[in-house]
Amino acid sequence: MNQFIFRPLRAADYDQWVPLWDSNNFGHHDEILTQETWRRILADDEPVYGLCAEQNGDLLGITHYILHPTTGHLRPVCYVQDVYVRADQRRRGIARRLVEQVIRTGTEEQWARIYWLTPEDNEGAKALYKNLGIKLDFAFYVLPVS
Numbered sequence: 001m002n003q004f005i006f007r008p009l010r011a012a013d014y015d016q017w018v019p020l021w022d023s024n025n026f027g028h029h030d031e032i033l034t035q036e037t038w039r040r041i042l043a044d045d046e047p048v049y050g051l052c053a054e055q056n057g058d059l060l061g062i063t064h065y066i067l068h069p070t071t072g073h074l075r076p077v078c079y080v081q082d083v084y085v086r087a088d089q090r091r092r093g094i095a096r097r098l099v100e101q102v103i104r105t106g107t108e109e110q111w112a113r114i115y116w117l118t119p120e121d122n123e124g125a126k127a128l129y130k131n132l133g134i135k136l137d138f139a140f141y142v143l144p145v146s
Contacts, residue, residue, distance in 0.1 A: 004094065006101045009041055009050035009062070016059040017052070024062070024084035037064075047076075051101055053085070053094045061085035063098040065114075073112035078102065080116040083125070096128055103132070 009017060021037070022029050040048040047068060053061040064082040080102055085094045106114050115133070117140065118125040
């Protein structure tokens with residue numbers, strides 16, 4: 001069995017990326033949003049990035065992250081927006097290794113910090129993240145404006 005390969009997403013990954021993306025979005029598919037997200041991931045002039053875990057040519061998991069400025073530091077910060085691993089591939093350390101790849105990149109590029117959000121009831125994600133980061137006790141509010 002070949003080892004996992006962790007690498008940036010590339011244009012040829014689209015057909016395998018879409019089912020992972022849709023599953024990450026609980027099966028909801030919005031074609032316009034999907035196309036724009038994919039365009040942003042591949043665009044050199046967008047601060048949106050995607051990584052995948054691949055084995056024997058099959059994508060097993062993905063993560064998307066966004067770099068942006070912050071008022072609290074001169075270096076950019078990174079928001080890890082999505083981490084998704086196929087249900088049949090979970091509990092193999094894939095999600096952890098995807099996040100660790102983002103951490104390695106952030107360390108090499110000297111980002112100020114990396115952060116992520118997860119629902120309170122996502123015990124698997126919380127188990128992963130509590131060993132990687134510091135939990136802050138903030139209330140999170142969202143106001144949709146469009």
